Amino acid sequence: MKSARRNRNSKQRQAIADLLSSGMLSHPTADEVFAALRASDVKMSLGTVYRNLAALSGRGEIVRLSGAEDSDRFDCDTRAHAHFKCSHCSKIYDLPLSTFGLKKLEQNGFKVQSANVIVCGVCPNCAKKFNTDTTKLTTGETK
Numbered sequence: 001m002k003s004a005r006r007n008r009n010s011k012q013r014q015a016i017a018d019l020l021s022s023g024m025l026s027h028p029t030a031d032e033v034f035a036a037l038r039a040s041d042v043k044m045s046l047g048t049v050y051r052n053l054a055a056l057s058g059r060g061e062i063v064r065l066s067g068a069e070d071s072d073r074f075d076c077d078t079r080a081h082a083h084f085k086c087s088h089c090s091k092i093y094d095l096p097l098s099t100f101g102l103k104k105l106e107q108n109g110f111k112v113q114s115a116n117v118i119v120c121g122v123c124p125n126c127a128k129k130f131n132t133d134t135t136k137l138t139t140g141e142t143k
């Protein structure tokens with residue numbers, strides 16, 4: 001009975017799923033989801049947000065991105081794809097997995113079951129904004 005209750009779709013869970021699929025937030029943290037829900041007058045605790053994000057990712061409805069930074073981020077796009085994280089502005093961009101040669105692996109007999117790729121660097125916007133060498137942005141050095 002407890003597992004049936006855990007798999008039930010609650011109003012809170014649905015509000016979180018709707019927010020993530022709306023496109024308002026790109027790869028948000030739990031804190032960002034919480035703040036956006038509060039701003040739209042949805043009342044729930046931060047703990048409820050964390051529990052429901054865990055439930056949604058456990059059910060495969062969203063993807064948890066761990067390792068991109070201190071806080072996990074969440075993605076409603078469950079199709080196979082990679083991510084690029086800007087080390088300056090922290091924005092996360094979607095990348096096609098074909099960039100990383102998965103087809104070549106499969107052509108050579110590997111059976112890929114999942115992939116979690118996060119590439120880190122400086123995005124074009126930050127590179128332009130600071131009009132400097134991208135390697136200097138990541139080390140904190142300036143021209």
